[in-house]
Amino acid sequence: MKDSIAVSKENYLKAILEADAEGRQVFPATLAHWLEVSAPAVTMALKRLKRDGYVEVGADGIVRLTEKGRETAYHTALRHHLIERMLSEIFGMEWYEIHEEAERLEHAVSPAFEAKLRERLGEGGACPHGNAVLPENPAERKCRGEVPLSEALPGQHYVVTSLQERDPQLLLFLHRNGIGPSKQLCVLSQNYDQTVSIQLHGGDSILGRPAAEAVWLRPGTDK
Ligand SMILES: [Zn+2]
Known part of the structure; x- marks a missing residue:
């Protein structure tokens, strides 16, 4: 299991958005499984995300993004996508090696560098796993x-x-x-x-x- 601190707010939001794009419902237990964290860590994180206006947890237990949460999640997913393409298209890294590297780097990109990446790689291309910014339904x-x-x-x-x-x-x-x-x-x-x-x-x-x-x-x- 990962250190809960290493799994940031962005990771939670991105996981919820990706599941949503795939047409799946997200429960706290699903997040614990996907992000490899404990159930109490998920409870804590969701409490904070709710307090800060990023998510809502329904009476049915389903976790949903607010508009603010959706925007932040999409931006993280976009950075992840650009970094994967950078690692593959510019540095020639193999598709099966880059996902974790991109997971780490996506939190460290400045807006200026992100703009450079967009300029260099263009919009709309597929990542080396064949996916768009968000998974498809x-x-x-x-x-x-x-x-x-x-x-x-x-x-x-x-x-x-x-x-x-x-x-x-x-x-x-x-x-x-x-x-x-x-x-x-x-x-x-x-x-x-x-x-x-x-x-x-x-x-x-x-x-x-x-x-x-x-x-x-x-x-x-x-x-
Ligand atoms: Zn990918």
Whole structure:
């Protein structure tokens, strides 16, 4: 578990905003899990965030951002996005190495440096995990023809469009299993035990559900 002081106000707000963008409801226990902090630490943090006008906690226990909270969260997410792109596009760091680095640096960026990054990288590009500033709602992705690996069809060829990047350990795991943005794969079977068997250029692999749910695909084999 992390030191609760190391998990800042911005981390909480960003986690809530990202979940909201994915169409998920946020409970204090969800935050404890995602941010790897204890339940009492979350209670303390939410109390402060509520007092300062960043969040509201409903009678249903759901944590929601206020307008002020949403603005701060979006700004943190934008800085995170720009730093990931800087590390990848300017310094050539690999996609599976940069998430934690960006988590640290996003709190240290001055407005002047942020402006420089925007100027250099431009707006609207995808991060090296294939994501926009905020994650997209799964329903919207499916409308566009994308599908998570956990629901992909056997016998069909796919290209990886993006990876859910909340968990750096998962990113490393996917990399070690030959999966990354723009990699091609063929689904061999969706198995009874909720795993999925896939064929990659480097060989076959079997992924469990938590990993398969984090990989988004579009049908096809082209680049
Ligand atoms: Zn990313």
